[in-house]
Amino acid sequence: MTAEKTLKRLKQPTMYDVAKLAGVSQPTVSRVLNHNKTAVQISAATRQRVLDAVAELGYHPNVIARSLRTQRTGMISLLVADITNSFYHVIARAVQDVARQRDYEVLISNSDHIYSREMHFAEVLSKRVVDGAILVPIHLTDQDLDGFLSLANAPIVVLGQHIQHPNIDVVYGDDEAAMYEAARWMVNERGYREFGFVGVPEDLPPGPRRWRGFKRALDELGLGIDPRFMVMGDFTIPGGEEAARALIRASKRLPRALFVLNDLMAIGVILTLQDAGYRIPDDVAVIGFDNIPESTIVRPTLTTIAQDSHDLGVRLAEVLFERIDNPNITGRRLFRTACQIIPRQSA
Amino acid sequence: MTAEKTLKRLKQPTMYDVAKLAGVSQPTVSRVLNHNKTAVQISAATRQRVLDAVAELGYHPNVIARSLRTQRTGMISLLVADITNSFYHVIARAVQDVARQRDYEVLISNSDHIYSREMHFAEVLSKRVVDGAILVPIHLTDQDLDGFLSLANAPIVVLGQHIQHPNIDVVYGDDEAAMYEAARWMVNERGYREFGFVGVPEDLPPGPRRWRGFKRALDELGLGIDPRFMVMGDFTIPGGEEAARALIRASKRLPRALFVLNDLMAIGVILTLQDAGYRIPDDVAVIGFDNIPESTIVRPTLTTIAQDSHDLGVRLAEVLFERIDNPNITGRRLFRTACQIIPRQSA
């Protein structure tokens, strides 16, 4: 706590300092510290002298120098599309858990669905500060990723089916099938026959996919959808609120049930509809997607489709570490996890 | 996209390769790339040759080598106590925004209120992978931090008043004063005179502080608090739910109004109380702390005390960068931001 202490934080001891103090060579220090459980044998005496010197100097290895030498950083990075979306929290936590077991650090970054931030992230990647990356790309294209992949020597794993790059592994929840099943369930089990759809713009990956599953079920069931009942949002609560207002503007009479592309928007929709006097689910039923924690906070609780996000996170991390450990792995590996309908009060 | 491309990602071009191609020396390449807007002058001709070579080879500087040389990593780290608590999202985003302006990366980590994770984080710090750190320590003591600070050459800035280290800057929301004001407000403006308190264990920093502000107001107003109406939680929604059940078990009749130490617990309390048949705020009023987004999702909407978390985040980052830029700064600097009562429906 003294002033001296804080002022002399200028110079950290190096292996050379330790070696000098222990009366050995610098590489011997390195061996004691690294190979302790592996190949090379060190005499117990020198080992002890080295360890004593380490303790006395308070030596800590410089991970940057080590990285320069080994070409490994011990870090992976994780790019999520929206750090405020709880859906990603579980994923982040799962990734961190897997990483921790391997003494890896996780660099979490946040694109806010913004293309330039995704690009920036990919650039960081290409500068090789991490050994690998997990991405949730919204705008990034195969070509973007190909460019960066050929620069970086780090593997990339992606959440989301839309990336088709021949050398990037993909983990995804099968949302198209889930939407198909959910639509059938809403009709057959819940008895709704008239639907609206709160989606996102066509160019955002989950949009067309979830729509296809939904549409396919409706077609099979011989049901149509009124174009006035289709609106767009942006994955956020305010986006859902705006979508609900747009629905009301377009037609005073609302569809009997609303499919909303994700939970955050679904919550915005519910809150706005309620404020406008509609009862959920008696006037309008609502079903979301993701099963985030907030879906149990709204009243009525939100019926939704769950992705097993913990499993997604674990898979993402494991797949990435496989590639880090074995750079020879090639090809586009695909890992699918199923989704599941969570019936609650809103539909 | 070809197999060759992916196989020959073994070797990245270095400055030496660029130099060879441009017909100059390697340091010249370095100068072209770094000093372009600063001191040393380079002839336009060589500059162009170098830049051409850089483009042709797709050269990217190796930031690890640079870090080894410059002793800077261009990264700061941020340790939050709970990544699922929205309160920290705003802070994280603000920190990232400030960092981005300075071309810094942010390494976000998550302690989940667990002591060993906080220690692990501090150890990473002491290995000098980052140029500085922002911490929200829950268990970490002054002594812990002193130990790591004397090992690391990186400055630390902390959110939370309880760290008293003579060389660590502190940024905090004045929650003690806010609780005092809020208690007076609940009595004088809202007319409640009988209170319960959902806190956290004594050793968790915000606990005693917020309690003191609350208690001081009550004492001044000549109001007491029934010990049965005091329970503990752990900052989470399930913690709040459990606290509410404990309250109900302890006494069928509940206090007229509940102060809850943070919003997540307050939401858990509201949901559980409602399920048990109590009306909020008619039977029991509830006031939280933090003003997280979810506080507008619950019904009734949550009356709470807002910390200006964006401002907190910006201040934290700015203070840290000041220290990074000027290592001579010493002493414990204190930055306080005010809190504000947000009246909504729950109290």
Added chain:
DNA sequence: TTGTATGCGTTATCAT
């Protein structure tokens, strides 16, 4: 079992 020598890719200090 231990020491010597070398290089990882950069930046910085000398020269010229």
Added chain:
DNA sequence: ATGATAACGCATACAA
């Protein structure tokens, strides 16, 4: 204006 040269701290092939 540019080039040689050294140094950052560590890991490893090789020699002893």
